[in-house]
Amino acid sequence: MAIIYGVPASPFVRKVMMAHAVKGLDYEFELTMPKSDDAEFREASPLGKIPGYRTDDGFGFSDSAVIVAYIERLPSAVNLYPADNNQMAKALWLERYCDTQLMEVTAALYFQKIIGPKFFQMETDQERVTELVSKLIPAELDYVESQATDGWFVGGQITIADIAIASNMFNLMHVDFDLTNWPKFNAFVERLRASDFAKAQLEAELNMLNQAL
Numbered sequence: 001m002a003i004i005y006g007v008p009a010s011p012f013v014r015k016v017m018m019a020h021a022v023k024g025l026d027y028e029f030e031l032t033m034p035k036s037d038d039a040e041f042r043e044a045s046p047l048g049k050i051p052g053y054r055t056d057d058g059f060g061f062s063d064s065a066v067i068v069a070y071i072e073r074l075p076s077a078v079n080l081y082p083a084d085n086n087q088m089a090k091a092l093w094l095e096r097y098c099d100t101q102l103m104e105v106t107a108a109l110y111f112q113k114i115i116g117p118k119f120f121q122m123e124t125d126q127e128r129v130t131e132l133v134s135k136l137i138p139a140e141l142d143y144v145e146s147q148a149t150d151g152w153f154v155g156g157q158i159t160i161a162d163i164a165i166a167s168n169m170f171n172l173m174h175v176d177f178d179l180t181n182w183p184k185f186n187a188f189v190e191r192l193r194a195s196d197f198a199k200a201q202l203e204a205e206l207n208m209l210n211q212a213l
Contacts, residue, residue, distance in 0.1 A: 002053065004028070011168065011170070018197050025074060094164060102144065109132045148187075
């Protein structure tokens with residue numbers, strides 16, 4: 001069985017976990033911190049970044065986008081990459097945007113309010129939080145709102161774009177970020193909350209966070 005190395009509260013690890021859940025693919029989870037010296041993890045992730053991944057036949061590699069692209073080629077009734085070329089490009093762009101521009105600000109707030117205090121005994125930088133909440137995150141959510149539809153983001157079915165956006169949604173959900181100014185995105189988040197794969201992910205993350213208390 002495939003192995004995912006990482007921690008459920010990592011945005012990039014959660015993307016890989018949810019992609020597996022949506023595609024109905026089983027895996028084992030090895031709780032592994034970034035930069036771990038575990039030999040098997042480092043073989044899969046030479047830079048020590050999470051998630052690391054090991055396939056059924058023992059081949060190891062890392063990077064969430066690479067892992068999702070790999071599992072897309074495994075047998076499954078669900079395809080996360082659209083068949084239409086234009087929709088494929090849009091889904092890949094939104095994944096890239098979420099993994100970089102959007103993740104930069106949502107993960108920063110998540111770190112300031114949750115990860116830093118709980119795992120690294122760091123004090124929250126309130127000035128940084130104010131900048132993120134009042135300026136930086138709203139600017140990015142304006143773009144996300146402009147791309148949102150009444151359903152999934154691309155082509156009327158769940159794609160890698162939705163999984164990548166959901167990874168950022170969890171960052172904001174953990175810090176109780178108010179999404180009422182972005183009604184289409186807020187409706188998307190509420191639909192995600194009701195999905196089985198998001199419920200399972202939330203449970204895994206809350207269990208880990210509660211253990212850190």
